Amino acid sequence: MPELPEVETVRQTILPSVTGRQIDMISPLTPGVYLSGGLDASGSIITDVRRRGKYLLLDLIPQDGLHGPLIMLVHLRMTGRLLLRERDETPPRHTHLRLRLTRPDQPDNPIWLDFHDTRRFGRVWLLTADPEGRPVGAPGGYDALGPEPLGPEFSAAWLQGLRDKRKNTSLKAFLLDQTVIAGLGNIYADESLFAAKLAPYQSVGTVSDTQFSQLVDAVRQVLADAVSCQGTSLRDYVDGWNRKGRFQDCLMAYGRAGQPCRICGTVMRKMKLAGRTTCWCPDCQSS
DNA sequence: ACCTACCTGTTT
């Protein structure tokens, strides 16, 4: 489900409700989903919610004075959700972790934050933080993440520097590689290539400097638009208050095979690339 | 770079 715009929207929706609250109870409901590594989050105060690629990081300060800062690292994978609740209702099916959160000055006015995941691919890790606020011992992909696409290090120069090493890979596979760009998935890779007017099967080695520059602009534009629409809700995705996004109404490429291109009217096509269904306009994206 | 596995639910 969630790519950068959806994860960012979840971050923004839960941030004001959880910041400053204390985790006064933590309930793992399904074995294997919450990996605490022997650490204990209960009693910690949540001081911030950050995002890196498709990961969310809840910054925690333990109150026992015995431990340094902790980070609760969350990856929603395909169908994960973080849901705020104002009542202690029975956890719905597929709820795997529940946090009870109170304000230290209002201990009798709790809210709950549930991790819900139909397919159970998602994970929540509890990790220590290093002095720079980075998680220690994060799962494999985290430390290898490439630049944030909406940040300054993501540039045509960065992509050009990868061109030789990755010359034979398709642009689609390139954009899905989290070490190249952190946060794109199947939807926004297709949307970015459409916006850049580049064919998804074009090999990286044949992309010009000008085209890389167009691609950088396209990725930034698409992601910024999708964030401002609070993400794409096709099936499962909702924000922290169980609300759908609106970007599904703005899709130009993803899921549009067989339908007319919204620019030129040509019938959109699809092919399998990097193991994922890929949709493109054979006219606008001819390269 | 490709496969398969991990899961459940929905659509064909």
Add this chain to the structure above:
DNA sequence: AAACAGGTAGGT
């Protein structure tokens, strides 16, 4: 019954 779904890790 089979294919497919927003993702990633592990093996080849």
